[in-house]
Amino acid sequence: MAIDPMASCPSAKESEAWMLGHFLNHLFNGVVLGLLLTVIALGFSLVLGVMEVVNFAHGVLFAIGAYFAFALVKLVGFWWALLISPILVAILGMILESGLIKRIYSLNPLYGLLLTFSIAMGLEGLIKLIWGPMGYSIPAPPFAAGFIDLGFVVYSKYRFIQGVLALFLILALWLFLEKTTYGAVIKAGTISTEMVMALGKNLPRLRTLVFGMGSFLAGIAGVLTAPMWGIRPGIGTEAMMPALVVVVVGGMGSLYGSIIAGQLVGIVTGLTVMFYPRLSDLMMYLLMLVVFLARPRGLMGTKSILEE
Amino acid sequence: MFCWHEKGSVRLLISMMVLIAISLGGLCFAQDTIRIGLVGPYSGNFSYLGACMEQGARMAIDPFNEKGGILGKKIELVIEDNQSNAGITTQKMMKVIERDKVNFAFVGGGTSCAISAFEIAKREKVLTFSCDANDNSLNGEKANRYTFHIPEPNYEIVKAIAPSILEKYGTKWYFHTADYKWGWDIANTFKAFLKEKGGAVVGEDLIPVEARDFSTYIINVKNAKPDVLVVLQGGMSGVAAQTQYHEFGLAKSVKRTHPLFDHDLWLTIGYDTAKENGIGLVEWDINIGAPGCKEFYKEYKRKYPMSFVPIPMMDTYHSYIAVRETLRVMAELKTTNTQEIIKRLEGRVISDSLTHSPAMIRAEDHQYLRDAYIFEFKSPNEIKFNGDWIKPVKRVAWKELYRPPSIHLNQEPF
Numbered sequence: 154m155a156i157d158p159m160a161s162c163p164s165a166k167e168s169e170a171w172m173l174g175h176f177l178n179h180l181f182n183g184v185v186l187g188l189l190l191t192v193i194a195l196g197f198s199l200v201l202g203v204m205e206v207v208n209f210a211h212g213v214l215f216a217i218g219a220y221f222a223f224a225l226v227k228l229v230g231f232w233w234a235l236l237i238s239p240i241l242v243a244i245l246g247m248i249l250e251s252g253l254i255k256r257i258y259s260l261n262p263l264y265g266l267l268l269t270f271s272i273a274m275g276l277e278g279l280i281k282l283i284w285g286p287m288g289y290s291i292p293a294p295p296f297a298a299g300f301i302d303l304g305f306v307v308y309s310k311y312r313f314i315q316g317v318l319a320l321f322l323i324l325a326l327w328l329f330l331e332k333t334t335y336g337a338v339i340k341a342g343t344i345s346t347e348m349v350m351a352l353g354k355n356l357p358r359l360r361t362l363v364f365g366m367g368s369f370l371a372g373i374a375g376v377l378t379a380p381m382w383g384i385r386p387g388i389g390t391e392a393m394m395p396a397l398v399v400v401v402v403g404g405m406g407s408l409y410g411s412i413i414a415g416q417l418v419g420i421v422t423g424l425t426v427m428f429y430p431r432l433s434d435l436m437m438y439l440l441m442l443v444v445f446l447a448r449p450r451g452l453m454g455t456k457s458i459l460e461e
Numbered sequence: 462m463f464c465w466h467e468k469g470s471v472r473l474l475i476s477m478m479v480l481i482a483i484s485l486g487g488l489c490f491a492q493d494t495i496r497i498g499l500v501g502p503y504s505g506n507f508s509y510l511g512a513c514m515e516q517g518a519r520m521a522i523d524p525f526n527e528k529g530g531i532l533g534k535k536i537e538l539v540i541e542d543n544q545s546n547a548g549i550t551t552q553k554m555m556k557v558i559e560r561d562k563v564n565f566a567f568v569g570g571g572t573s574c575a576i577s578a579f580e581i582a583k584r585e586k587v588l589t590f591s592c593d594a595n596d597n598s599l600n601g602e603k604a605n606r607y608t609f610h611i612p613e614p615n616y617e618i619v620k621a622i623a624p625s626i627l628e629k630y631g632t633k634w635y636f637h638t639a640d641y642k643w644g645w646d647i648a649n650t651f652k653a654f655l656k657e658k659g660g661a662v663v664g665e666d667l668i669p670v671e672a673r674d675f676s677t678y679i680i681n682v683k684n685a686k687p688d689v690l691v692v693l694q695g696g697m698s699g700v701a702a703q704t705q706y707h708e709f710g711l712a713k714s715v716k717r718t719h720p721l722f723d724h725d726l727w728l729t730i731g732y733d734t735a736k737e738n739g740i741g742l743v744e745w746d747i748n749i750g751a752p753g754c755k756e757f758y759k760e761y762k763r764k765y766p767m768s769f770v771p772i773p774m775m776d777t778y779h780s781y782i783a784v785r786e787t788l789r790v791m792a793e794l795k796t797t798n799t800q801e802i803i804k805r806l807e808g809r810v811i812s813d814s815l816t817h818s819p820a821m822i823r824a825e826d827h828q829y830l831r832d833a834y835i836f837e838f839k840s841p842n843e844i845k846f847n848g849d850w851i852k853p854v855k856r857v858a859w860k861e862l863y864r865p866p867s868i869h870l871n872q873e874p875f
Contacts, residue, residue: 285769287509299710383700
């Protein structure tokens with residue numbers, strides 16, 4: 154049964170519209186991915202900035218957020234799971250900080266790295282023990298399922314909502330840091346924890362709060378991405394690596410840097426998929442390399458004395 | 462420097478002697494047991510498969526151990542996680558062979574892992590089964606006298622299901638192909654079939670294995686307007702793909718099929734998403750209605766009441782068959798000699814294979830031959846328990862399915 158090869162050839166105008174729609178689709182994907190990566194990276198960056206701890210457990214907290222949501226969705230629905238799950242992850246984070254991580258602040262930074270890495274391995278093992286090694290999925294909430302068809306571009310409703318929620322989170326964090334007293338204290342903590350202590354602020358409580366905030370951001374990102382990526386024990390690593398790239402590109406401890414870098418990484422990855430999908434993961438590492446070579450401190454990191 | 466009069470030195474010496482004693486003790490223990498190596502994925506893209514393979518192996522081992530073992534020796538399973546990675550598979554195979562002295566091994570984690578294991582099997586002369594890969598080369602150019610392949614090869618999968626896809630959906634196909642060996646192999650096999658039948662490939666996307674964003678590929682297939690989208694994805698990529706097809710409401714505009722539809726995939730994505738896939742092929746399932754299936758399911762539930770997988774999967778079945786038949790041969794021949802066991806496995810007919818026709822291990826290419834089953838999803842009111850989602854609509858007997866062997870391993874020297 155022969156097929157007419159000319160039957161489905163589009164006209165030039167249809168081709169142009171298709172290309173534009175295709176490009177916009179990838180661009181939107183990149184922007185949304187960038188916003189999600191920014192949310193994850195901000196949590197990591199906060200902990201790094203205030204506590205000077207490279208928190209390798211950040212990825213597994215992302216995964217735990219997704220698993221909590223999986224357990225809660227059947228009981229309370231998606232939106233309540235979106236609210237409750239990150240709060241539970243934040244509580245877990247604060248317990249980890251006050252129980253374990255606070256013991257290594259005065260020690261060599263390598264200890265923090267080792268400890269958080271061990272916590273990550275342990276928690277991943279716990280995930281497998283409780284939920285098993287098999288994957289799960291959470292469907293998008295009913296009103297967010299389906300797509301928006303603008304004619305020249307078709308886009309997933311859920312992704313659109315993801316992007317809006319991620320933007321809302323970033324804005325809320327910015328408002329908290331910029332417009333509240335406690336936010337000012339946290340920002341001061343990223344510059345000098347000794348000065349914060351000298352001014353009479355409760356540093357241990359500050360650190361616990363910041364770790365809780367970082368965990369909350371990881372957890373909520375886990376819930377938001379679960380309907381798209383699926384859930385499995387190792388999903389934290391998939392989120393962690395791009396987040397690390399965002400932090401390095403943006404500048405260690407720089408919140409604005411993480412926001413800009415998140416968009417850069419997201420858009421570069423999203424647009425690469427359009428042309429050569431096999432390179433999409435590699436592109437963000439190439440971007441990191443280029444930024445690292447041109448400006449080692451990252452786009453908005455603090456200049457070191459050695460650069461003078 | 463060691464000094465007798467120093468306490469620390471004496472403690473060190475005693476510790477070393479204890480360690481040596483434990484190691485030697487371990488070796489002694491190993492000689493009193495029959496050891497089976499499971500090199501499978503407990504992490505990575507197929508992280509659940511290792512556990513499923515273990516379940517099948519233990520279901521085969523336990524009846525022998527309950528009767529005192531074989532040749533007076535208990536049977537022990539040695540497990541190593543290959544993380545679905547070919548390089549790690551090589552290391553773990555060497556570990557189970559050199560350190561644990563396994564009598565035979567079985568491997569999972571995909572085609573590349575199976576190929577790596579087959580190379581080791583040949584070099585080290587250790588009987589090895591592939592239990593979850595489907596590449597055509599595994600009963601072809603990559604096979605050797607020491608290897609056996611249990612799952613159906615891609616050629617036979619395509620031959621079984623492609624006619625049904627053509628009949629049900631039409632002749633314009635679009636492929637979402639996993640961008641690695643298995644994906645290329647099965648896609649090429651499908652395309653060759655389609656071309657032979659006068660159909661057309663209207664598009665294909667090669668999707669990286671770890672891809673998690675399928676939106677661009679979904680847009681591509683919507684624009685191409687095929688009769689059917691043929692999804693050739695596995696593991697968590699398959700989950701992400703199916704989840705996002707559902708997210709985009711793809712089923713409203715494009716029919717799709719996921720030909721090799723593993724249990725883990727549709728259990729993970731849920732019934733509503735799974736049933737959008739129309740028909741599929743299952744290598745084995747408790748619902749095929751073959752003799753012994755119900756009993757196997759009951760035994761599985763008795764042994765694993767809290768399992769994360771509510772029903773035994775294909776990989777559970779494959780491991781069960783591989784291990785059970787090897788142990789049976791050991792018991793029949795009263796030997797653990799690898800070459801004797803291989804000769805007995807070649808051409809072995811298995812009447813209690815949990816399929817309609819008795820299965821066979823073909824002597825020439827060491828391929829396990831069994832019937833294939835095309836299924837569709839049950840309606841909600843037909844489902845009796847969790848996992849009871851599919852019903853067979855067509856059985857293809859293996860005698861009509863398998864092409865002649867391309868190699869003659871049974872004529873090769875050991």
